[in-house]
Amino acid sequence: MAAREVPNIVISRLPLYLRALEFMQREGKQVVASRELAERLGVSSAQIRKDLSYFGEFGKQGSGYQVDHLILELKRILKVDREWDMALVGVGDLGRALVHYEGFKGKGFCISLLFDNNPEKIGAKINDLEIMDSRLISELIPKWGIKIAIIAVPPQEAQGVADELVKAGVLAILNYAPITLKVPKHVKVQYIDPVVHLQRMTYYIGGNN
Amino acid sequence: MAAREVPNIVISRLPLYLRALEFMQREGKQVVASRELAERLGVSSAQIRKDLSYFGEFGKQGSGYQVDHLILELKRILKVDREWDMALVGVGDLGRALVHYEGFKGKGFCISLLFDNNPEKIGAKINDLEIMDSRLISELIPKWGIKIAIIAVPPQEAQGVADELVKAGVLAILNYAPITLKVPKHVKVQYIDPVVHLQRMTYYIGGNN
DNA sequence: TCGTTTTTGTTCATAATACCACAAACTCCT
DNA sequence: AGGAGTTTGTGGTATTATGAACAAAAACGA
Numbered sequence A, B: 001m002a003a004r005e006v007p008n009i010v011i012s013r014l015p016l017y018l019r020a021l022e023f024m025q026r027e028g029k030q031v032v033a034s035r036e037l038a039e040r041l042g043v044s045s046a047q048i049r050k051d052l053s054y055f056g057e058f059g060k061q062g063s064g065y066q067v068d069h070l071i072l073e074l075k076r077i078l079k080v081d082r083e084w085d086m087a088l089v090g091v092g093d094l095g096r097a098l099v100h101y102e103g104f105k106g107k108g109f110c111i112s113l114l115f116d117n118n119p120e121k122i123g124a125k126i127n128d129l130e131i132m133d134s135r136l137i138s139e140l141i142p143k144w145g146i147k148i149a150i151i152a153v154p155p156q157e158a159q160g161v162a163d164e165l166v167k168a169g170v171l172a173i174l175n176y177a178p179i180t181l182k183v184p185k186h187v188k189v190q191y192i193d194p195v196v197h198l199q200r201m202t203y204y205i206g207g208n209n
Numbered sequence C: 001t002c003g004t005t006t007t008t009g010t011t012c013a014t015a016a017t018a019c020c021a022c023a024a025a026c027t028c029c030t
Numbered sequence D: 001a002g003g004a005g006t007t008t009g010t011g012g013t014a015t016t017a018t019g020a021a022c023a024a025a026a027a028c029g030a
Helices: A008-026 A034-041 A045-053 A067-077 A093-100 A134-144 A155-167 A194-202 B008-026 B034-041 B045-053 B067-077 B093-100 B134-144 B155-167 B194-202
Strands: A064-066 A084-089 A109-116 A129-133 A148-151 A172-175 A188-191 B064-066 B084-089 B109-116 B129-133 B148-151 B172-175 B188-191
Touching: A008 A034, A008 A045, A008 A067, A008 B194, A034 A045, A034 A064, A064 A067, A084 A093, A084 A134, A084 A155, A084 B194, A093 A109, A093 B093, A109 A134, A129 A134, A134 A155, A148 A155, A148 B194, A155 A172, A172 B194, A188 B194, A194 B008, A194 B084, A194 B148, A194 B172, A194 B188, B008 B034, B008 B045, B008 B067, B034 B045, B034 B064, B064 B067, B084 B093, B084 B134, B084 B155, B093 B109, B109 B134, B129 B134, B134 B155, B148 B155, B155 B172
Parallel strands: A084 A109, A084 A148, A109 A129, A148 A172, A172 A188, B084 B109, B084 B148, B109 B129, B148 B172, B172 B188
Antiparallel strands: none
């Protein structure tokens, strides 16, 4: 496979393949064909094969893909064959739920630093993690070498927090605040806004679509 | 504009336009050009104009779009010019955070029914909402005429819950469980899995991308 | 009033994406 | 051993999405 730049849309699908493969692994499946994986995910098998072919030849004709091996390869490609420390900014209801969330375990991520600007929260602990003053972002993030942050603050504070994080060296932001962030283009942002997701579905309900 | 089918990718952008416009509205802005909106969102102005043109001519040459009016039109198009009752299944940490979430207010959505299968939770109240037994899904959802549900249960229960919801008449599901759901094609699903979103960014960190 | 500047809606060309189809490689059964 | 059945990786093609460019319309200033 030529060393072409891999399209972002391909990268965005790999985590879905990985998630499904890990699910199958827990079910005890050892080998899987692109066809079966495709059916589970509701995509075409050709797409899966083509996406994977950007990175190498992982399958075997006649049988398919070794589940364990493909999982390892995908983790390596996505760079989640390690554990990334993350900073969480904004410890409200949502922030707290994220700290307690068990789903990060074994997936390559770990919340290691908490920030909030509410004096009543600073110093308190959640899951043995102390809540730090947001003003210490520029000091603690470089010290820990943190590259990934989660923003869970009110919308009007989000851009300011993002600016601070970027200045401190963060390269990837998972943004739960309902606002589009302005960041330098070397910084990646992913958005989670339940309202946006819901509004993407209502168009199709009821009407003549 | 001809009555062509509107591509899903266009629909998926409209909530972002709406969100930015409402932000500008709160700032007191009355008129906006596609150019300015585009810059805020990091997209091209041609794209915004083209997306909007699927639904009509909302702008005026020389000045731009009336913010108030465009908001109303987008809300009408997306069918959020009303309030949708939603059912939430799974009242764990995340479910609780969603019930307390203030962001649904005024955006067209309202959580009106809670379900859980944990006997210790059933009957308890959160925000004046009683937690109902999940076995009552098939009874209460049609009774309330609910069309939208949020799934916040552990992954191994998610597919079963989805099946129940679909049977009860739900047409749109916001799925927080880390699993791809199998649903009939008249049912829309949107996925929120922080791990997937994070894994879409790590590929670009550090390496030679 | 009239020329200059803005901005829309749309056309058209280009780019990105998805998918069909098939040779080659492997499996499995008899 | 060998033929039938599977499944991969990929070349080619159809489809879809993006973006540049421009006429028409409105705004503005002198």
